[in-house]
Amino acid sequence: MLKIVGRRLAQVAPLVLGVIVLNFSLIQLAPGSFLDVMSAEQQITDPAMLDQLRVTYGMDQPAHVQLLKYIWSVLQFDFGYSYRQNASVAEVIMAHLPATVLLMVTSIGVALFIGVAAGIVAAVKVNTIWDNLVSVFAVFFFAAPTFWLGIMLTILFSVKLGIFPVGGMREVGVTEGPIAAAFDVMRHLALPAITLGLFYAAIYARVMRASMLEVFRLDFVRTARAKGLAPTTIVLSHVLRNALLPVMTLLGLQLGTVLGGSVVVEAVFSWPGIGSLMLDSVQSRNFPVVLGVLVLSSLVVACVNVVVDLAYFKLDPRIRAR
Amino acid sequence: MKMSRRELLASTLAAGTLASAGFGEAQAQATPKKGGTLVATWGGFEPQALFVPAGGGSSPYFTSTKVLERLLKLDNKLVFQPVLALEVTPAADFRSYTIKLRPDVKWHDGRDFTADDVVFNALEYWKPISSGGALAGLTSAEAVDKLTVKFSFKDPTPEFFLKSVLAGKAGLVIPKHVYEGSNIITNPANNALVGTGPYKVKQWVRGSHVELARNEAYWAPGLPYLDQLVIRWWRDPASRSAALEAGQLDIGVFNPIPAPDLKRLEATKRFAVTTDGYLSSAWISTIEFNSRRPVVSRPEVRQALLHAIDRDFIADTIFFGRAKPSIGFIPASNPLFSNPKAPQYPFDPKKAGKLLDAAGFPVKGGSRFKVNLVAAGWFEENVKLGQYVKQALEDVDVTVDLAIPDRATSLKRIYSDYEYDIAISNNSGAIELIPGWTNFVTTSGIVKGAAFRNANGYSNPTLDGIVSNLTTEVDEKKRAGLAHEFVRIAATDLPITGLVDIQSVTIARSDVRNHSNLADYLGESWSDVWLDR
Numbered sequence: 123m124l125k126i127v128g129r130r131l132a133q134v135a136p137l138v139l140g141v142i143v144l145n146f147s148l149i150q151l152a153p154g155s156f157l158d159v160m161s162a163e164q165q166i167t168d169p170a171m172l173d174q175l176r177v178t179y180g181m182d183q184p185a186h187v188q189l190l191k192y193i194w195s196v197l198q199f200d201f202g203y204s205y206r207q208n209a210s211v212a213e214v215i216m217a218h219l220p221a222t223v224l225l226m227v228t229s230i231g232v233a234l235f236i237g238v239a240a241g242i243v244a245a246v247k248v249n250t251i252w253d254n255l256v257s258v259f260a261v262f263f264f265a266a267p268t269f270w271l272g273i274m275l276t277i278l279f280s281v282k283l284g285i286f287p288v289g290g291m292r293e294v295g296v297t298e299g300p301i302a303a304a305f306d307v308m309r310h311l312a313l314p315a316i317t318l319g320l321f322y323a324a325i326y327a328r329v330m331r332a333s334m335l336e337v338f339r340l341d342f343v344r345t346a347r348a349k350g351l352a353p354t355t356i357v358l359s360h361v362l363r364n365a366l367l368p369v370m371t372l373l374g375l376q377l378g379t380v381l382g383g384s385v386v387v388e389a390v391f392s393w394p395g396i397g398s399l400m401l402d403s404v405q406s407r408n409f410p411v412v413l414g415v416l417v418l419s420s421l422v423v424a425c426v427n428v429v430v431d432l433a434y435f436k437l438d439p440r441i442r443a444r
Numbered sequence: 445m446k447m448s449r450r451e452l453l454a455s456t457l458a459a460g461t462l463a464s465a466g467f468g469e470a471q472a473q474a475t476p477k478k479g480g481t482l483v484a485t486w487g488g489f490e491p492q493a494l495f496v497p498a499g500g501g502s503s504p505y506f507t508s509t510k511v512l513e514r515l516l517k518l519d520n521k522l523v524f525q526p527v528l529a530l531e532v533t534p535a536a537d538f539r540s541y542t543i544k545l546r547p548d549v550k551w552h553d554g555r556d557f558t559a560d561d562v563v564f565n566a567l568e569y570w571k572p573i574s575s576g577g578a579l580a581g582l583t584s585a586e587a588v589d590k591l592t593v594k595f596s597f598k599d600p601t602p603e604f605f606l607k608s609v610l611a612g613k614a615g616l617v618i619p620k621h622v623y624e625g626s627n628i629i630t631n632p633a634n635n636a637l638v639g640t641g642p643y644k645v646k647q648w649v650r651g652s653h654v655e656l657a658r659n660e661a662y663w664a665p666g667l668p669y670l671d672q673l674v675i676r677w678w679r680d681p682a683s684r685s686a687a688l689e690a691g692q693l694d695i696g697v698f699n700p701i702p703a704p705d706l707k708r709l710e711a712t713k714r715f716a717v718t719t720d721g722y723l724s725s726a727w728i729s730t731i732e733f734n735s736r737r738p739v740v741s742r743p744e745v746r747q748a749l750l751h752a753i754d755r756d757f758i759a760d761t762i763f764f765g766r767a768k769p770s771i772g773f774i775p776a777s778n779p780l781f782s783n784p785k786a787p788q789y790p791f792d793p794k795k796a797g798k799l800l801d802a803a804g805f806p807v808k809g810g811s812r813f814k815v816n817l818v819a820a821g822w823f824e825e826n827v828k829l830g831q832y833v834k835q836a837l838e839d840v841d842v843t844v845d846l847a848i849p850d851r852a853t854s855l856k857r858i859y860s861d862y863e864y865d866i867a868i869s870n871n872s873g874a875i876e877l878i879p880g881w882t883n884f885v886t887t888s889g890i891v892k893g894a895a896f897r898n899a900n901g902y903s904n905p906t907l908d909g910i911v912s913n914l915t916t917e918v919d920e921k922k923r924a925g926l927a928h929e930f931v932r933i934a935a936t937d938l939p940i941t942g943l944v945d946i947q948s949v950t951i952a953r954s955d956v957r958n959h960s961n962l963a964d965y966l967g968e969s970w971s972d973v974w975l976d977r
Contacts, residue, residue, distance in 0.1 A: 158852055158895070288693075291652055406852065
């Protein structure tokens with residue numbers, strides 16, 4: 123098992139290098155540069171000032187020198203400086219990271235819970251009204267655009283009923299103790315987590331249902347039934363565990379994208395996450411921030427992969443044997 | 445106006461009032477209440493930094509101006525009012541100005557605001573960094589005493605022009621003791637501002653909001669009325685509407701919510717919508733013809749193509765009535781310098797066709813000629829505008845190749861590579877034409893790679909001469925005459941002109957009082973706004 127972990131982690135270095143080179147080239151290929159955007163925004167029209175900025179941003183050097191310099195500084199765990207935010211990239215990312223991780227982990231949690239539960243119900247009551255209901259809801263939440271769902275939930279729960287706040291992560295202009303603050307964050311988290319969670323839940327429900335139905339047909343389930351086990355026991359300890367593997371794969375894929383955040387949900391609920399930061403950075407060609415987020419993401423993907431592998435072993439010992 | 449601007453300024457000083465014009469006046473009649481938290485937003489995103497010394501667009505301008513102040517401000521009647529300066533007086537030859545500063549003003553860190561600060565700002569910040577060349581003629585700035593500064597200029601300098609710079613986007617006063625000896629553009633203080641303004645930065649929660657707390661030591665007694673001003677950002681206009689309705693947002697400036705929502709919310713009587721407060725920050729949608737391209741370099745072709753475009757349709761349909769057809773390159777709302785008598789090109793596709801025939805471009809094989817149309821994709825309206833102009837030109841048998849690139853690409857195509865025949869872009873600017881508006885058409889305005897300047901390559905010595913006179917003419921009447929001539933020439937040769945003047949709106953809860961009372965309200969300090977709760 124240690125060998126597997128070691129092998130996975132050894133893949134990180136080339137992965138990160140690839141991420142840097144590929145994305146740096148992509149940003150260089152995109153028309154318009156960071157200097158264009160910054161000087162336009164600052165309405166800088168003085169040629170001398172433009173030259174000065176070009177030197178400040180390090181854009182007076184050829185692209186390959188910029189790339190090598192960037193790789194060298196990443197090797198020293200320095201992600202560079204973002205002149206747009208006037209702060210170091212690490213600082214900028216850390217300012218948005220907790221919000222994103224909180225939102226994504228919560229919504230994936232919501233999705234996993236609702237999706238798996240709905241999938242079990244649909245599989246157990248296959249071809250009944252329950253199964254159809256789950257399918258209808260799954261299709262609906264999967265197909266409904268998240269921004270529309272988000273706005274509808276806001277109008278219902280925030281504007282009409284006044285239960286939840288309209289966006290943000292904390293009540294503004296209020297100082298509160300840690301417990302009240304945690305409660306406050308939960309209140310703000312509810313709608314965005316549900317919006318995003320329902321979208322993911324739809325996928326989980328469909329996968330879970332299909333996987334459960336497949337396992338139901340296997341011989342060992344028939345054996346379990348034949349020896350007189352209670353239906354609940356069969357579903358929970360025999361079928362569920364074996365049906366979870368595809369869901370684990372999905373979960374692993376999704377946990378890998380945690381750092382990407384969700385631009386749309388963040389925009390609708392003005393959630394202070396990394397998605398909007400990425401969008402702004404790509405639009406302004408601010409490559410240190412884009413690369414910083416992507417490098418961190420690739421690290422997360424590598425780590426999650428290791429964890430998912432370990433979970434496979436736990437769920438299905440046959441994998442380890444191979 | 446019978447009174448000169450100086451007399452007007454003096455008389456308002458003598459009265460010593462905070463009274464403001466128009467909309468504000470009616471609101472100000474009730475006795476202001478102290479206290480409360482005002483939550484404000486604007487129709488855009490979070491700024492990249494709270495203060496961007498070289499400008500940085502509307503978002504940092506919105507946040508920084510609550511903390512940093514200027515020497516003067518411009519009210520809705522286009523009269524300059526004192527802020528950190530009490531008087532700005534020209535010498536008889538208009539080659540020097542004496543500025544008397546307000547006494548007993550303290551920076552947020554407790555230091556005194558003095559003439560040295562203003563000298564530092566003029567020479568180290570405004571002239572080289574923020575004014576975009578407007579103060580190129582400033583030869584010296586010296587402190588006469590602790591509260592008096594003297595500016596000297598190479599040439600006679602018009603009073604309205606200088607005061608516009610001091611009251612404008614470029615004129616924020618930053619503390620010398622914080623910025624001296626550092627690179628102003630990258631100074632960490634730009635995100636932890638020290639100013640003289642009515643609010644101090646308490647906390648910036650990135651991605652969400654900035655909390656500004658009342659400056660207890662503010663120089664104006666009793667001000668500001670608010671205990672706290674919170675500027676919050678929503679990326680989605682529909683969410684801003686929801687926040688207004690749910691009572692979590694009090695005021696939104698610069699088109700915060702979708703146009704159809706404005707009518708609905710105004711009808712509830714819980715909200716007030718106003719177009720005041722944008723006199724000196726008018727936005728227009730522009731159409732620009734590249735003089736480097738043979739077909740569209742000819743004025744008669746440009747005139748004909750303008751006849752093919754229905755500006756009323758653009759204003760009513762694309763902007764939901766929140767825009768007016770332009771009467772030229774300078775917005776009609778500019779009472780001093782716009783010129784309603786300049787040539788107009790009303791919608792008349794038949795005439796457009798005839799003019800194009802006469803210009804030597806008859807329809808051959810279904811098309812007269814082909815143009816590249818670039819619509820700068822930074823506003824949603826520009827996308828529709830690009831599509832509409834394509835259709836309108838195709839209706840007069842011009843083949844159009846339309847591109848609507850994203851912001852960075854648009855900037856590059858229009859202002860760096862000049863890679864277009866016709867471009868749709870935007871400009872916003874103050875009442876004063878120099879240098880913001882004139883840079884779009886003067887020869888000196890051609891700077892490759894510098895955005896929002898002359899990208900069309902137009903160069904006309906007559907017009908350059910008028911602009912140069914406009915820079916040094918000190919008689920206000922003669923200046924207005926020169927400006928009208930400037931507008932007339934631009935409207936005849938048409939290197940660039942306005943399609944529609946965008947009407948910016950503010951929406952606020954009815955209990956927010958005394959707002960929108962200055963000519964560029966988004967960028968004012970908001971010291972006198974109060975909550976009637």
